[in-house]
Amino acid sequence: MAEIIETEICVIGGGLAGGLAACAFAHRGFSVALVDAQDPETLKDAGFDGRTTAISYASARLFQRLGVWDALEADAEAIRDILITDGRAKNRLQNGVISNFSLQFDSSELDGETPLGWIIENRHLRRAILDVIKQNPNIRMIAPAKRLSTVYQAGTAQTILDSEDEIHSALVIAADGRFSALRGEANIKINNWRYNQTGIVATVAHERPHQGVAHEFFLPSGPFAILPMTNDRSSLVWTERSDAAKAYLALDENGFAQEIQNRFGDHLGKVMPEGPRWSYPLAFHLAHEFVAPRLALIGDAARAIHPIAGQGYNLGVKDIAALTDVITEGRDVGLDIGAMTVLEKYQRWRRFDSVTLALGTDALNRLFSNDFAPLRAARDIGMGAVGRIAPLRKFFMRHAGADVGNLPSLMARETV
Template sequence: MLALMSDTLDFDIVIIGGGPAGGLASLALAARGFSCALVDAADPGVMRGAAFDGRTSAISYASARVFKRLGLWDAIAPDAEAIRDILVTDGRARSWLSDGAVSPFSLHFDSSELGPDQPLGWIVENRVIRDVLFDAIDASDNVTLMAPASRAATKFNPGEAIVDLADGRRLSAALVIAADGRRSALRAEAGIKTNDWSYGQAGIVATVAHEKPHDGVAHEFFLPSGPFAILPMTNYRSSLVWTERAEAAPAYMALDDDKFRIEIENRFGEHLGAVAPAGPRWSYPLAFTLAQSYVSPRLALIGDAAHAIHPIAGQGYNLGIKDIAALADVLTDGRDVGLDIGALTVLQNYQKWRRFDSAALALGCDSLVRLFSNDIGPLRLVRDIGMSAAGKFKPMREFFMRQAGADMGALPSLMAREG
């Protein structure tokens, strides 16, 4: 619908941030009958470009149920590589001073222990997720995409929220959802405080092609500077999520492709044969952010606006997916009994559901970072023995696999197990 700039456009919900979290939220809520405006400052054509975001996301098997129930998975599946096994090891990179070392202790998670043909999750390129979400948004009658469009101001009134865009359009809704990232401006304007700290690390992300098949095995190799993850992708490729000391990362990023390949091989080893960079590389600082509240009157936080964590366990996007599924249930239940979906009494049900769960997982990941990002001899011995012991105890392995699969606790209906 075309509207004059002076018109107020009415929606049930306005979502600020059109990335993977905001886009999925718009579709999940549209499927429940809510009318949504999705606002993002970036041009969708740019966001859909291969060079916009070269990262990948790990989609846990419980999170995949959300995409399946929203009718999105069939479009994602051809470009999703199943994680069949996860192998966790400890060691040091090879260098001119050392041939490197791999601990004799390891931890192996085998997806077959969860059931027949049940992967632990899938690795999907972010551009694939964005393309599928944008295609579905274009086809939805309940989602209006406003992009590129910048938010100029937001007012939270007793009966409605008003969002003014920089181009003069005014949006009215019962609820605003902040999906605007770790540095959420909406969160700050609402006066919601955060707990934050930096890890003094940077994440280096790259895709490599390799000679041998990966067989769906994800490797998490703990080095003194931080974890080095090798994540299986389609077509004889793997995604590297390389944690490095913040002061050292720029030097690695500045290397030419051949020298960068050598550094990859020093960490990657030879188990997949010859490797070569397959595309550009990205780097970003690693930090922890946890909002002290996920809600305020007529505002709910999801995804990185609520919690931004270390990529050590690949749980960042999965936390956001669970936020979306839980919020969809809470808002649907509130609407169906005649309540105002923007009222704090409704939104607090979302906070009770999600904040403790996500805080516990975020702090658990933080503890792993601190335990493994060092080269202290006695601590290395303790953690290696602990990994070995956990690997021999099947109930503990299954617990960790279900935790990593986002399949623990009270599950929202979009994530619930079949039957």
Template structure:
């Protein structure tokens, strides 16, 4: 057997918003971890790399605290105190029937926190640097991964070889690692594009997030630190291209027609980003010595802001399964061990993915009878306290069989 340049218990392909938390969790459980990422961390930490923010549910926030990430996010976490869900049309305003989630109904914790993705990456990088059991190799791409009876061995673009007992694919929706392993996916394109930009506004947002459903797709207004909000503006792809091509003044006018004036004067600032929207689900999550997590396993519509949280739930479950197996002296890369992870996460991911798909289809149209039914539905749920609180707990990630990390406990 050729000698590897790096030997560890676990190899993670992809050092992003799921790969790095997984490395921290496994290391806290006493395992050695090598993370390979094709991107230069200096680039991914730059403000121009990714304009998105992520809603980190309160269960995921507990995990970040336990993993030593939160201390590096001081001043960058905007609490989500309320969420208002409404339906409407451009320039006509919102329906009088709406759904209001108030965090005080289910406890003292906010419903979650809004954090710019780049600040989360910076904080994860600092936490990784403090963890001696994790080796991060970046930038360097994985050329291939070979699997045998006892190991997964990655060959990198520069010829470096990394050997481990188990490989996790955390390399995003395209996931070359998943594709090379022959794991197929199912899914479809929505014919929609998400436009992302930041808005400065006159009045304080008080930590209120808005999910405003328009005929072409949802228009989310997500509170950021200071008098700023992140827009996740969904349009049919042809319309999105036309909007993105507008000059600054016309783009601002289109934005204000949807944003309204409830926060006073507002204006878009900084770059505009766009992302095609689709659904993608892996048919399997595991093979001998290989497991998929986060976007490599499931890519969902951003309608409910649950994409990253689903990935972080994968992280918490995968870490618990692998660490428990290691403590029992089991082979952490065996299918017997990995089957527990797949059973734990696949149903939840598929169910929530299809729920978000259904919501997008229900609200992204302008049919009169459907509009009436969904408005009445929003108003009805708003009046039923137990149902409303159940939805909040689901969004917070505290329903079901929770891994220890999501309870704020050690892995």
């Protein structure tokens, strides 16, 4: 029999952003209904998502405060160094010798203890978030269930699911991903374009230890990242022109291993791909508005960016932390948490930051994904300058760690 579920907050989408949002709001004492179209067991499965995520240290603070980090720590590999090399395949790192055009970010230049971030497999992130959800009595997870429609009224939003259950809430959070139907139904426009690039993702075992070094090689077809994982494995995020990517993905095991070895060089010894290859078509989109009456967009529903800087999910984590602060403050002074006066504060906080980072990563991809000589010279001069100036290096490290600007309380340095 169909049920009417009364709750303060209804989160649509139980991916990395929606799941974490449910944890954050429940932590602040809100009642939350979390809906996802997929079975939670599928979301945890190794076969669901081959990606790893680079988690910044400011995001990791939020994970710690929500109790998610304890279940993650054993599966998180610290990034101690980031080495960026502008190289055509042949003049990159060979026998540990760095090409002239490289830039190194070393965590010991900051406080000497905190890594630059952590690499975590998405399946472990999902598992840890789902474990916290299961243990929190403030969260009701409804999955698998698909949202069919939402009607916004004066005091409440009514969301209908395919099970015919109805959720009545003061606020709906759209965490339904890059093709967000909630966003479309609210008539929120987006800027978007495709990159004609595909992200090939694979896990690779190698002969020599990675020592916590993340590499990013800028090749003419796009960035090629080697990210350190636990058990001396690395995650490969290989951005390739879409037509060429198809051909690489179709190679047999030996051919694929050889192509990877050619790009890795020999600094990790022999490399051996493990498990399936994954591919993600790359596109950009950015919502014109992040809010509408009784609706707030977070994660990829708000914007999806090029993975060149490993910041997409970290932006989503900041959305969650900022929205939690704004809504808690509204509730504590007795305001309607779905009212535009409350939600606009979230929009002011998050949209500008998103525009800057989204366009910045887009420009970075365009600047580096080509072999045009004058541009190559300009970027090599830029990298050389950053490499020589310590305060500039620290500035970039703090940005990569998302430890800059007006940080929401769940991400701030001091404990809340």
